Amino acid sequence: MSNKRRLWQIFGPVICAFILLLVVFLIPWERTFSKQTIYEAAASQNTTVFKGSTMKQEAFDDGYVPFYGSSELSRFDPLHPSVIAEKYHRNYRPFLLGGPGSQSLAQFLGMQGTAKQLKNKKAVVIISPQWFTKKGQDPNAFALYYSPLQACNFLLSAKNNKTDRYAAKRLLEMPDVKGEIKNSLQQIAEGKKLTTFQKFYLNNRRRMLSNEDNFFSAFQLRDRVNKIQKKAKVLPSAYSVKALNKVAAEQAAMHTNSNNLGIDNTFYRTRLPKKVLKRLKGSQRNFDYVHSVEYGDFQLMLEQFAKQHTNVLFIIPPINGKWMKYTGLSEKMYQESVAKIEHQLVNQGFENVVDLSKRGNEKYFMEDTIHLGWKGWVAVDQAVKPFMELPNRRYNYYMSNYYYSKKWQNKDDVKSVDLTNKNSLKAK
Amino acid sequence: MNFNFINLQPYSNPQYFIYLMIALIPIILGLYFGHRFKTYEAIFSIVFLFLIFDGSHWQQGVNLLIWLVYEFILTFAYQYYRHHGKNKTWVFSLAVILAIIPLAAVKYLTAFPDNSIGFVIGFLGISYVTFKTVQVIMEMRDGAIKKVDPVTYARFLLFFPTISSGPIDRYRRFKKDYEKVPTRDAYITDLQYAVRYLFQGFLYKFVIGWFFGTYWLPKITASALVVGNANGGLKLSWWVLAYMYCYSMYLFFDFAGYSLFAVSISYFMGIHTPMNFNKPFISKNIKDFWNRWHMTLSFWFRDYIYMRFSFFAMKKKLFKNRIRLSQVSYFLLFLIQGFWHGLTWYYIVYGIFHASAICINDMWLRFKGKHKKQIPSNKFTEWFAIFLTFNVVCFSFLIFSGFLSQLWFGWK
Numbered sequence: 001m002s003n004k005r006r007l008w009q010i011f012g013p014v015i016c017a018f019i020l021l022l023v024v025f026l027i028p029w030e031r032t033f034s035k036q037t038i039y040e041a042a043a044s045q046n047t048t049v050f051k052g053s054t055m056k057q058e059a060f061d062d063g064y065v066p067f068y069g070s071s072e073l074s075r076f077d078p079l080h081p082s083v084i085a086e087k088y089h090r091n092y093r094p095f096l097l098g099g100p101g102s103q104s105l106a107q108f109l110g111m112q113g114t115a116k117q118l119k120n121k122k123a124v125v126i127i128s129p130q131w132f133t134k135k136g137q138d139p140n141a142f143a144l145y146y147s148p149l150q151a152c153n154f155l156l157s158a159k160n161n162k163t164d165r166y167a168a169k170r171l172l173e174m175p176d177v178k179g180e181i182k183n184s185l186q187q188i189a190e191g192k193k194l195t196t197f198q199k200f201y202l203n204n205r206r207r208m209l210s211n212e213d214n215f216f217s218a219f220q221l222r223d224r225v226n227k228i229q230k231k232a233k234v235l236p237s238a239y240s241v242k243a244l245n246k247v248a249a250e251q252a253a254m255h256t257n258s259n260n261l262g263i264d265n266t267f268y269r270t271r272l273p274k275k276v277l278k279r280l281k282g283s284q285r286n287f288d289y290v291h292s293v294e295y296g297d298f299q300l301m302l303e304q305f306a307k308q309h310t311n312v313l314f315i316i317p318p319i320n321g322k323w324m325k326y327t328g329l330s331e332k333m334y335q336e337s338v339a340k341i342e343h344q345l346v347n348q349g350f351e352n353v354v355d356l357s358k359r360g361n362e363k364y365f366m367e368d369t370i371h372l373g374w375k376g377w378v379a380v381d382q383a384v385k386p387f388m389e390l391p392n393r394r395y396n397y398y399m400s401n402y403y404y405s406k407k408w409q410n411k412d413d414v415k416s417v418d419l420t421n422k423n424s425l426k427a428k
Numbered sequence: 429m430n431f432n433f434i435n436l437q438p439y440s441n442p443q444y445f446i447y448l449m450i451a452l453i454p455i456i457l458g459l460y461f462g463h464r465f466k467t468y469e470a471i472f473s474i475v476f477l478f479l480i481f482d483g484s485h486w487q488q489g490v491n492l493l494i495w496l497v498y499e500f501i502l503t504f505a506y507q508y509y510r511h512h513g514k515n516k517t518w519v520f521s522l523a524v525i526l527a528i529i530p531l532a533a534v535k536y537l538t539a540f541p542d543n544s545i546g547f548v549i550g551f552l553g554i555s556y557v558t559f560k561t562v563q564v565i566m567e568m569r570d571g572a573i574k575k576v577d578p579v580t581y582a583r584f585l586l587f588f589p590t591i592s593s594g595p596i597d598r599y600r601r602f603k604k605d606y607e608k609v610p611t612r613d614a615y616i617t618d619l620q621y622a623v624r625y626l627f628q629g630f631l632y633k634f635v636i637g638w639f640f641g642t643y644w645l646p647k648i649t650a651s652a653l654v655v656g657n658a659n660g661g662l663k664l665s666w667w668v669l670a671y672m673y674c675y676s677m678y679l680f681f682d683f684a685g686y687s688l689f690a691v692s693i694s695y696f697m698g699i700h701t702p703m704n705f706n707k708p709f710i711s712k713n714i715k716d717f718w719n720r721w722h723m724t725l726s727f728w729f730r731d732y733i734y735m736r737f738s739f740f741a742m743k744k745k746l747f748k749n750r751i752r753l754s755q756v757s758y759f760l761l762f763l764i765q766g767f768w769h770g771l772t773w774y775y776i777v778y779g780i781f782h783a784s785a786i787c788i789n790d791m792w793l794r795f796k797g798k799h800k801k802q803i804p805s806n807k808f809t810e811w812f813a814i815f816l817t818f819n820v821v822c823f824s825f826l827i828f829s830g831f832l833s834q835l836w837f838g839w840k
Contacts, residue, residue, distance in 0.1 A: 003616060010620050014627075220643065 044222040051147030052213040053113030060117035064095040069126035072371040078231040079377035087232040101141025104297035112153040136294035152206035248374035252364035267368040285328035289337035299403040306397040318360030339416035349397040354383040435483035487548035531558040539771035589693035595724040622695035633685025640678035672826040
């Protein structure tokens with residue numbers, strides 16, 4: 001056999017394999033997930049689900065409502081929104097999006113693939129003032145939630161407006177953004193159009209990534225279905241706030257008896273050993289949530305909702321009062337940041353704001369240090385329930401680019417808004 | 429490009445193979461056209477070694493360099509001694525002990541819980557390079573290696589495809605390959621194997637190994653722990669059995685895949701690094717198994733521990749009975765292997781288990797030899813032997829995995 005022929009026999013199949021792989025990656029594959037898979041995904045908080053598109057799209061078309069938030073979403077006690085929705089056969093199911101370290105910028109990017117599905121629909125956002133640190137989105141955490149697929153989606157629909165330029169600029173500050181996506185973001189940030197090559201590249205990259213999403217996002221879901229069903233058994237069979245609060249108090253009493261800070265026993269044992277606890281005492285005296293780039297990133301999220309005409313319920317959680325005292329975090333500063341968030345919301349027409357921020361001293365309201373739990377979840381449900389009963393319709397908002405400015409990000413003494421007077425809100 | 433932040437652990441992800449293949453192109457073309465670019469090969473090796481030991485792994489890199497200087501001094505001091513025609517046993521023993529000391533120290537120190545030692549000890553692959561050094565010293569003692577060439581020796585020890593986890597090559601074999609350029613025909617055959625092993629490795633490590641190790645094993649582990657703790661007592665459940673088989677499969681496919689990569693890359697470079705696995709799960713008995721499982725390691729232990737010790741004990745007439753001698757040698761071999769894996773009870777039990785198994789197997793073979801007529805031998809008994817061996821081996825891997833320790837004592 002000639003050498004040429006032998007070489008061809010050795011490397012020919014390799015070359016064919018690569019071509020085949022490329023073809024498989026670039027063919028537009030369609031796929032629907034089973035109801036069971038979607039159900040698992042909705043409660044899983046898996047980052048692959050967060051970063052993907054197909055699962056969320058299918059879920060939002062099928063009665064799931066996104067609950068955007070962060071680490072509090074994983075506090076799966078029997079009063080958790082996912083458990084309550086299951087137990088009382090609600091007309092919606094929460095689709096949990098976010099986890100430790102997912103802040104506005106990560107959320108904004110994650111929202112890119114589902115604009116169509118959420119048009120004129122509903123969403124819930126648990127917006128924690130802890131996100132509003134000086135530098136905003138933690139770059140290390142961003143790496144966990146950064147989705148090149150959503151970056152392609154963003155780039156291919158980006159326009160030369162303040163929002164998209166601002167988003168591009170912020171994304172460029174994240175270390176995990178690389179390669180042609182980075183170059184393209186640069187173009188958008190500078191107000192330039194993408195080149196033909198960039199569009200070609202991004203389109204094919206998106207095709208590949210969305211195939212990857214289709215093929216693999218159902219793998220290794222964190223299976224919480226059993227957990228939800230088990231916890232649901234603890235709940236009273238007939239819905240009443242009083243009965244729920246009773247269960248909440250019983251559960252909480254049982255799970256927080258190892259310490260006098262009202263913190264869940266496991267959390268206390270594993271996350272707050274003596275050494276850590278000692279170090280944390282008085283350590284948050286100088287924390288500042290009032291001056292933060294996060295206000296700009298938060299505006300990106302709002303702009304996305306406005307674009308989708310989505311009806312959004314915002315929930316602002318408190319901090320465990322005892323813990324606040326222990327770490328020395330300033331209540332005044334906290335309330336100032338809450339006022340500023342509310343101002344930004346209400347002034348642009350986001351009126352469904354539930355302010356729980358002053359209830360951190362209520363017993364069993366928090367699951368641990370800064371995360372809602374038991375009675376806190378009951379309070380959340382008291383807002384979620386009527387909100388979900390409203391009919392879907394198109395919501396219009398009055399957006400202002402002012403909220404991207406440094407001036408707003410550093411503004412002090414924002415007056416708190418009276419949320420109870422809906423009429424005065426309407427007048428604006 | 430900022431090299432400070434690029435760190436490539438060998439064969440860990442698909443990108444690694446892309447970089448590797450691009451860097452290999454000049455070597456492949458060179459060998460195809462009858463040249464071995466030794467300088468390029470050296471630069472290529474240094475770059476990829478650097479990428480293993482840079483960035484956050486830099487302390488390991490420093491340790492590797494210190495180790496290398498130390499072993500070089502030792503090897504060449506011993507060579508100097510041998511060249512003067514002397515061959516005292518105590519000098520030889522001292523040289524071997526000195527060669528092993530760094531590895532022994534690392535094994536001892538890593539037995540302590542993490543963070544109790546303030547500095548990084550050892551480096552990725554210290555065991556395998558130590559085995560190579562010991563082998564060279566032993567063969568110098570025998571006179572099988574007359575002269576060690578420093579450059580070839582460095583290349584042999586640091587041969588980058590095998591540095592992290594073997595297979596363990598032999599100096600004389602490596603030198604022969606390294607010094608010649610294969611004929612075009614032979615090299616095309618090498619390429620043929622290289623490509624085949626590479627893709628077999630992908631299938632083993634990234635597909636089958638992934639399913640067993642990353643997909644199923646965590647789920648089985650969690651179930652076994654939950655059900656076990658609920659059962660109490662010895663905390664056994666069917667899940668432990670599932671763990672046993674799943675872990676065994678993972679161990680094989682992951683490690684065999686890894687070894688295939690190392691052999692494949694060696695073949696691309698015209699070096700015939702020996703294979704590490706030969707269908708171990710169709711072994712008919714434990715002895716057969718060790719001739720098929722992690723072969724370069726077991727052959728190393730056979731040649732440099734089992735044989736040496738047997739020979740020594742025979743010469744000194746330590747045992748009257750040959751059977752007793754082989755049994756003691758087996759226990760010595762497997763205990764050393766157990767200690768080498770780590771100073772934990774389950775590695776040592778694993779060693780004792782295998783030594784016992786191989787002794788029992790020998791007893792059975794002797795018994796069978798004496799009663800040939802009474803004991804049937806047919807297709808069924810052959811299959812039964814394979815089945816039994818497979819289960820004994822999997823059980824030994826259950827011990828090896830440390831899962832029992834996790835189940836019973838809550839630590840690994």
